[in-house]
Amino acid sequence: QQQVKQSPQSLIVQKGGISIINCAYENTAFDYFPWYQQFPGKGPALLIAIRPDVSEKKEGRFTISFNKSAKQFSLHIMDSQPGDSATYFCAARFAGGTSYGKLTFGQGTILTVHP
Amino acid sequence: EAGVTQFPSHSVIEKGQTVTLRCDPISGHDNLYWYRRVMGKEIKFLLHFVKESKQDESGMPNNRFLAERTGGTYSTLKVQPAELEDSGVYFCASSPMTVNYEQYFGPGTRLTVT
Numbered sequence: 607q608q609q610v611k612q613s614p615q616s617l618i619v620q621k622g623g624i625s626i627i628n629c630a631y632e633n634t635a636f637d638y639f640p641w642y643q644q645f646p647g648k649g650p651a652l653l654i655a656i657r658p659d660v661s662e663k664k665e666g667r668f669t670i671s672f673n674k675s676a677k678q679f680s681l682h683i684m685d686s687q688p689g690d691s692a693t694y695f696c697a698a699r700f701a702g703g704t705s706y707g708k709l710t711f712g713q714g715t716i717l718t719v720h721p
Numbered sequence: 722e723a724g725v726t727q728f729p730s731h732s733v734i735e736k737g738q739t740v741t742l743r744c745d746p747i748s749g750h751d752n753l754y755w756y757r758r759v760m761g762k763e764i765k766f767l768l769h770f771v772k773e774s775k776q777d778e779s780g781m782p783n784n785r786f787l788a789e790r791t792g793g794t795y796s797t798l799k800v801q802p803a804e805l806e807d808s809g810v811y812f813c814a815s816s817p818m819t820v821n822y823e824q825y826f827g828p829g830t831r832l833t834v835t
Contacts, residue, residue, distance in 0.1 A: 612763075650764070707752060707816075714764075
């Protein structure tokens with residue numbers, strides 16, 4: 607039972623284009639939604655995160671859009687660059703009881719930005 | 722500041738053997754998490770330590786997996802005996818007690834069971 611569903615599995619974008627990755631969740635006990643970026647041979651690194659009381663958060667070229675009623679959130683990468691080529695994971699933090707803090711991840715999206 | 726380190730980076734063992742993975746969190750981080758990613762699937766939570774105590778081990782697959790965190794510092798994850806389905810990348814992450822939403826991940830240990 608996957609609680610966070612991520613799409614697409616892979617994405618190819620031209621340099622300068624917009625990359626969009628979508629996630630949907632089911633559990634209303636999540637209270638924090640981070641996005642992680644992973645390069646080959648490295649561990650996931652926190653990219654940007656949002657809380658459910660905010661509809662949008664922007665950091666540089668990266669923007670999270672959050673729709674609480676639809677239980678969906680997405681990552682937009684503006685002006686995509688070849689250096690953005692990586693695997694992106696959305697995640698949700700569980701806020702309940704002894705499981706507080708654990709992250710539930712989406713399946714990941716392999717982003718390739720062509721020069 | 723040194724990041725989260727994991728050892729070994731890659732381990733290849735035969736079915737039935739034992740393997741021990743090690744994680745050294747960022748100094749001062751009381752929270753330590755283990756996650757696993759099986760090929761092509763999502764990263765899944767295994768367990769969570771707060772200092773030396775197991776806070777949540779609901780993600781541990783079965784009793785072939787044993788995690789310890791000595792003195793609230795480094796942690797080990799032992800798989801005994803290993804099965805084919807244990808293959809995957811095992812990640813360790815840590816976070817400070819006061820800011821537990823930002824987890825810092827290690828590079829992972831790729832475990833291959835043949």
